[in-house]
Amino acid sequence: MTINAAMHSDIFLWYLVIIGGLLALAGIAIAILHVLGKDVAGIMRTYRGWLIMVPIVVGVIFLGRTATIVGVTAIAIFGFKEFARATGLYADWWMTGIVYLAIAAIGVVSFVADPRLGGPGWYGLFMALPVFVIAAILLTPILRNRAKGQLQQVALAIVGFVYFGWMFSHLGFLANTSNAYGYLLFLIFAVEINDIAAFTFGRLFGGRKLRENISPNKTLAGSLGAIGVSLTVPWLLWFSFEHFEPLHLVLTGLVVGIGGQLGDLVISYIKRDIGIKDMGAVIGGHGGILDRIDSMIFVAPIFFHIVRWFHGLA
Helix, strand or coil, rough: CHHHHCCCHHHHHHHHHHHHHHHHHHHHHHHHHCCCCCCCHHHHHHHHHHHHHHHHHHHHHHHHHHHHHHHHHHHHHHHHHHHHHCCCCCCCCCHHHHHHHHHHHHHHHHHCCCCCCCCCCCHHHHHHHHHHHHHHHHHHHHHCCCCCCHHHHHHHHHHHHHHHHCCHHHHHHHCCCCCHHHHHHHHHHHHHHHHHHHHHHHHCCCCEEEEECCCEEEEHHHHHHHHHHHHHHHHHHHHHCCCCCHHHHHHHHHHHHHHHHHHHHHCCCCCCCCCCCCCCCEEEEEEEEHHHHHCHHHHHHHHHHHHHHHHHCC
16 A cells, blocks of 8 residues: 555545545535525534545545554544543553553554564464453553452453454554455445445334434334445445455445444443443544444454455455
8 A cells, every 4th residue: 555556546546436426415415405495504514524534534545554554543542542531441541551552552563564474464463462461451450459449440441452442453454455445445435334324214214223222313224224235335346346256245245234333332332321422522523533433343353354264364
């Protein structure tokens, strides 16, 4: 992944056209609704958020492998920070410090070469690092000679690292693959389409709630509609990974359709348990970092290992 490679990548250029076209159509639709006298203030806030986020995400990928890995690592760090602030873990600088260092280490091993096998990304250490990090977190109360209240802090730190750090960082490791543009741009695009489909089908058809005690606005119709759309998207965007067989396209659709919704529900029950609506307010109309990346957290590692199993990471 380099700037020159992006400029000569048909996949990257096609996604620019698709994403730019969809943003333009959305802008036209909002303008028409406004002319018709509809209240579009909420939609407009969300749309302005997209106009900020999309160029940043595409721009980072355009800058290449290093920028992509650094960008994913930075998002993971800020996502964990939101989680730590919301749960109260942020006050414990021993635990948060370990997790910050561990997420940074994940970024480093995603970038450096394996000293034995060569090639971009130290896959072996990437997979093994959680063992060492969890051990360090578990040993911290012993080093501090503390017992009271430590189980909760240890549990929060482990969840924060594994879920928001390590699992999400599989997205960055995909920058090391030969088909990085296809994998990364497809995942980012398809996960957002899945979110939009769940919202749209839920509003159109309503009906039975999916998990009313966790996310009251989500419906079974919205969930099934999103899965159906996500199963279709890989076929429509097959140019992203022309080496995929039909089985791989089906698995990819299921991973996005089901995994994206599970990631969203996990963040929803965390927020509901601690009594907040959004994890932050970084992005106008979209909430915090975690509110925007939650659907990717399950999808990235599962898709990563589908790719590795069937096609390898080279």
